[in-house]
Amino acid sequence: MQLCEALTTAPDDKARAKLIAEAFERLEERYPHLPDLATRAHLRETELRLRMEIEQVRAELRAELEQIRAEMRTELERIRAEFRTESDQVKKEITDLKLEIARVKTDLIKWIVPLMFAQVAVIAALVKLL
Numbered sequence: 001m002q003l004c005e006a007l008t009t010a011p012d013d014k015a016r017a018k019l020i021a022e023a024f025e026r027l028e029e030r031y032p033h034l035p036d037l038a039t040r041a042h043l044r045e046t047e048l049r050l051r052m053e054i055e056q057v058r059a060e061l062r063a064e065l066e067q068i069r070a071e072m073r074t075e076l077e078r079i080r081a082e083f084r085t086e087s088d089q090v091k092k093e094i095t096d097l098k099l100e101i102a103r104v105k106t107d108l109i110k111w112i113v114p115l116m117f118a119q120v121a122v123i124a125a126l127v128k129l130l
Contacts, residue, residue, distance in 0.1 A: 003023050010016045038046075 003019065006019050007016050010019060
């Protein structure tokens, strides 16, 4: 109200301009943070920018996730193939071991049976001598 009365009673435009400038100075002194205030338009603009950035980050993350999934599938297939190869090798080794055990068993029987007959003969000869 005082500003309005002062402006209407001012003698010329120069005095009015001076009153307006002083009013702005008082306003800036009273509210020093006034230039830092954000308007709704500023907030909307910031919100839109943030939404765009969020969408970009989402798209980048999706792309990275797909790349990681593809790498994981490739690695999994490599590991499966390696496992199959190793599994086949282990099965072959087991088969070879079974064959070797059967061969050793046969060899043992070949030696044990004649030795048993020899033992029986030696025991029978000892019995006759006594």
